[in-house]
Amino acid sequence: MLQRLAPEAGVSNEALAFRVGGRLDAALLAEALDCVVSRHEALRTLFPEAHGEPAAVVLRPQEARVVLDVHETDESTVHEAMQFFAARPFPLESGPPLRVGLWRTEGGDYCCLAFHHLAYDAWTAGIVFGELRDAYEALRTGGPRPPREPVPAVREPVSDPAALAYWRSHIAGIQAAEQRLAMGRPDPQRPTFAGAVRHHRLSPVAVAATRDAARRWKVTESMVHLAAYYLLLARHGAGPDLVVGVSADVRGITDRQAVGYHVNTLPLRLVVDLTAPVGELVRRVGEVFLTGLGHRHVPYEAVLPGLETVGSSWRTPLFRHMFNYRPVPVPLDAQMGGLPVELLGVKTGYSRHDLEFIVESGDKGANVQAVYSTEIFEDAEIEALQLRYDAILAGLVGDDRPAGEVRWWSERDERIAMAGDRTSPAPPATPVATAVAAAARAAGDSIALVDGPTEYTYGELAAAAATVHARLLQAGVGPGGLVAVCAARGFGLAAATLGIWEAGAAYLPLHPETPEETLAFQLRDSAADLLLADEVLPAGFEVPCPVLPLAQILAAQDVRSELQGVVDPAARSYVIYTSGSTGRPKGVELSHANLANVVAHFRESLLASPADAMLWLTAFSFDISALELFLPLSCGGRVVVAPDSARADMAELVDLATRHDVRLLQATPTTLATAARIGWEALSGRTLLCGGEPMTEALAADLLRTGCRLINVYGPTETAIWSTSAELRPGAEVTVGRPVRETAVHVAAPDGSALPPGLAGEVCIGGAGVAIGYLNRPDLTADRFRSDPSGRRCYRTGDRGRWRFDGRLELLGRTDRQVKIRSHRLELGEVESVFASHPRVSAAAVVLRTDMPEQSRLVAFVQWDKDGADSTDDTLARTLWDHARGRLPSYALPGRIVLGSLPVNRSGKVDYPALARVPLPAEQRGAAPHRQDTVDSNEQEAVQLIVALWREVLEDPSIEDTDNFFLAGGHSMVAVRMLSRLAAATGVRLTLGDLLEAPTPAELAGRVGTEVR
Template identity: 40%
Template sequence: MTAPVQNAPAARPATVREEALWLLDRMVPGVPNNLAFAFCAEGRISLPAVRAALMALLRRHESLRTGYRAEGAKLTRTVLPVEEADAPEVLRLTSAGGEPEDEFAPFVARPFEMTGAPLLRAGLLVGPDGDALCFVVHHLVFDATSIPVFVEEFAAAYECLAAGRPLPPALAAVAPALPDPPVRAKSEEYWREQLAGHAAAPAALRCGRADVPAPTLAGDHLVRALPESAVAAVRRLQRTVRAPETVVLLAAYLLMLDAHGAGPDLVVGVPANIRPQDAPRAIGYHINVLPLRMRLDPGESVRDFVRRTRDGYFDALTHADVPVDELTRRTRRTGDTWRNMLFQHAFNYVEGFGVPAFALAGTKAEPLHLENGSAKFDLEFFVMSAPDGIRIRVVYRSELFDRDDVELMYERFEHLLLALESDPDAAVGALRAWGERDRSVIGAANDTAADDAPAVLTSVHARAAADPAATALVDGDRVVTRGGLWTAALAVRDALDGAGPGDIVAVAAPRGPELAAAVLGVWLTGAAYLPLDPDHPASRLAYQVDDSGAGTLLWSGKRPDVEVPRAVEVPPVPATGTPGPVPDEDPDALAYLMYTSGSTGRPKGTLVGRRALANLVAHFADELGAGDGYAMVWLTTFAFDISGLELLVPLASGGHVVVAPDEARLNGRALADLLTRHQADAVQATPTTWRAVLDDAGQALGGRQALCGGEPPPPELARRLLDTGCELHHVYGPTETT
């Protein structure tokens, strides 16, 4: 029978914070919670002296002698006595001739086993001109604040032991492990109030990919030096608004996240050092990431927003004793991923650029930059500030974001810093988070001016005159030629006798040849049309007719119940016909009046001129490569301004229109059949319609052009469309930009 061990160190249950780190290891075993730091020496490093120095630090710091043991779902910790602590693992690593950072990567990534042994190891890489030394410590016993203290003490111990001298008393004294600060009742109450009503949910941004149920936390990073102009702007603004530099940068980070769709109720993780004032150099895991909650008001001034961020930040720091992991446990969650923590974005600020170069027993040692290839947060800005500049290390989950996404977000952050300082009294909602690349891309996209673009009516007539027998519209089994459509337009003009320039003619008809003839016929009189959807509520239609001053209703099919001085039914459209003379058209006349939802709740009318419309149609015809034989589906209700593109781009460029039944807006199989049967080149729909039909219509989109307009398209929908093999065009734009 084995005798019991006398005076065995007591095992204690892990704290909530420690247990959370350990569970993260278990949930994502390929991404260990390891912190690593390394340096290159200009000469040789003594392996025996490294082992002796590490053992000296292990004896000195109880935190480094703390071992953890995992048994099932239980984690316990034990501070090992000096005489029972095993020497840390120190390996001589074989070099493959690469860069030290790459050579150390497998050593850094190797997880620690929770067997009760110290969670510290070192690796020595022998190079041709000098050696490199890497330390790996588990986050359970270490944090970033511990690194400079550890390096300083290691260098001092190494120098003494390599020279055969005893350690100085300061390095021989035991540094007890610090307990977590006691949780105060007032802090509990503070966080209850701050997080009231908040539900932890994936904070998906408008860029990047949707999260997955089982994330790997694979990460990448980029490092940027803030331009001098931005650094100067930050430091001027901190004086103007009386807020520290960290708060100014944090405010810009919050606004950048909001601009990408994370707001307006934002929760961002802000690390806080919870070491007591009498132990600022304690080595260990003494960081609590606080859930800073900020609700954004677009009407608030920059000055007031930065000051409110300042107050919220310092209030959070004064209540840092409640572990964030405890707060996370109490928070309601939504979504289907285990990562629904309080926040997915973090902001970290430290003074200085990390550990500077130092002397190791008379040899210069230069720190290396190591990454462990993981990202706990979707996005983290790690700000390093010094008197001569500011550097920002951006760490991001590579399974969510491409590098280009992150570079653009960072560029917009830089621009926001300049915008904040340029007018501290401006409303934050008026700030435009565009970087230089945004301006270049958007400027190029908007550079569509073409003063010589032919008028749409003139273009349609020219196509009809060139080949009157060519197809203009296909509506089910009905085919109308260009000549037939133009003949019908002339009949509409004659039926609207008395209408002329300056008049508004309300047009209500289902998509088809009669509606197309109505549009052209109204323009032949010199008037502009007002599109009405007969299926809209009567009160909306009555308001539009009354507000526009329309004196005539031109209708086909179902007549809207609106009062007008005159109502004219669209004459039947013949299958064929002969174009008349070239129309006499004023390019500066109005084309149509479109009503969109206004901020007051009432529809808002916007007038669009014929010159602007000609420019728009010519631009899209060029963009899409529309020409002879080009077939475009007419799917969208004509009361939506993007429907005009579906009708006019093919008619003006030599193609033809394929009229879609209303069923095709909801039935993906019906849309797929239409596309295939008529060999359509392009189809346009709103994001709402695309969501409804994509599952069944997607197989018919390959090789075709898919246009998405009417509403901003979500990135995930855009990806699904691209996955069909289509050529996707984003054509969203308010009527006011036409």
């Protein structure tokens, strides 16, 4: 089946290779090879197709011949040559499942026997090598002729209904989604089965602990190793109801010399209970294995009909992971033709499963060989799995503790986790109010703020703030109070915040364009003592607190006292409202210490000085605006106020930055992606902070090409603006980097425990930036602000992320954006990242629509860079569809792709609620982006033929032309039969890969062509 899916690859190939310390007689070796082939049916069996299924045809010994390919080469290229030789696919319908090559070098001969897996297992390797060696020696010495009599083949097992019933019962109800690890890439739509092998030598501590555990629990070492493998998979997100494939030889006592693939795969199912003693886990593994071994003669394929596949449609049903245990091979003390022989490892570069652990154990230690799919895993992920497997085994010493308490983090994991904690006993940062007051005293005549054509000095700002302070005192505002401010960005708003702090109160920023209902709610909910407003409030607007006109206060300025800037670091600095998942905004209380820490970090990391200017671009009701105002003011620099129009007009923004020599800017990715790119070259030499939502690789590349310094930042409001930062480099992957000063970040499992690098979980942030909590919401505060594994207070962000193995944090979307599509869990952020990875996509958003048919509820909204493009929207959608189809499993493919600008909210972020409601063109409703709405009569005839055929082979009369073959219950074996019958009816032979790429009758008809017989 795999060869049909990837006909150009030797997915099922295996190799037996050896080096001879001298030169062999090629003619004798070829004759010896004939002797071996003549003895074993498996080596002279062809597999032509009959009625849609492969049929075995055994050639007579005199008909079968395997040609010996002889090559002259050198030592430097021989291993690569053998690997290429072993990886070539076999034409099973016309040739034997074996080929042999001989490479002659100055240092000796190399021989490689490449087998198709249908004719090979580990036991076969020993038989074939032994017979080949003995036959060659007999021919060379002129002794008795080597035997050519056929060895009896392994008899087909007698049908055993009870054993089949056992396996059916054993695997009934298995959940496909539970078999996937929480690491690695999504399944490829059409796999190449590219694979690799990684070796790891177990530590002496792990080996000793394994042997001690086997003695203590009275089981074999292999059972301890298998139990550790189950625990490893469970710890990495699979299960707890797990199936692992384990190979079992089915040869009987009389079949020991039979060559071929005489192994059945046992799908061993086990529920991993982390609360149960680990010894119980080991014993249950032994019971499941021994019971399965007693039913090993039932072919694995006999168990499959009617079962749901694990993940993608091409995948082996039931499991993704294999395990094998074998003793370390005894060093070969053999000769061929009187010459020493050394066995070699030649890998074909393919993997049939996500992951297989092969444990080889002996007197001198143990090795773990990981064979893995490079389409799913990176080498660093496999290395991490091997190191953690080592740690689990080493952790089996001592008491029979619960399985969940067995140590599974490696020492490398611990080092990366330590790097994620930047907290220290150092003194806290100077409060911003104190720093601004000091700057005003030190350089009162320096420019503090530029607002349009007017420049204001630090002295003027301090005086205005003192005036506000005095008026607040008159109004009865004092320490612990809360003052709402509803004003446009500018001098007055800056003075108001400083005056509020001087009074010992906190500010509540309100946006002047906020709907009246929202303003009223925030004022009531916060119980603000006072509202400072610089504009006339709407007629009839009921304000639940006194209102003071900010403009009049500043106009009457007569206070000459200096700002003191004395505040309590633990006191409230500001309260800011954020949207809630229930639709009710919630107020976040942040302290002076919270704000001081993030301002100090960027002041230090960006080397901010009095000579620097920063653009005040963001609405003040969005928390990142505070950094734009207070970072420059805290170091004596300049704030340049940008009008709202600059957020959508890059030309205006860069003109403003150029005229005022602004070196530091901050914006959301959507703001930058939405703005026209006119004048982007003016960003050269400037520092750009970009955060608030995911940064796409395409946007990062575009920005870096301008020559700017690009800092990707991340952090929720609840941890004071930004909690991590990463300086992005051209060509490097986009991450959010490492924690800012005095901040600790960990990734948590659902139970709150920390996860090691590579595993996705909820990002939790601790340290100096963690907010006081939610205003008047003790229940919500208790839920979101918890203790981290070390007992410190932290905030659960609701963001999914993982530590990379280089110690940088990678975001993966929201925990509350996980949906279920056709029984599969799906992260919408992962789908978005695939679309965003296209080089011409500047932004992407994916939503699940509830107003559409189930098969097309996923809708991708894509902001496309059309610079220099004259393509139609249909062409662009097709391009994006093809891009996504090669990177996402079929169930994750959106039913719609909508091109255009993404709506943004007042904070400059994508407005997801708007996307969930935006009307779609009526003519697109129900039509997938790859489906043709009109077909000619011949193609329609093909559609009808395919629908009828599918209804028959899938035994489902409800199949329609838009149904996905695999989602309708088809799997690879049924697909082969269907394609064979389709070829007989149309004369067009399609591959399994064609079906994967065109999985509906409407799509497949286009590949059949116009001739239907």
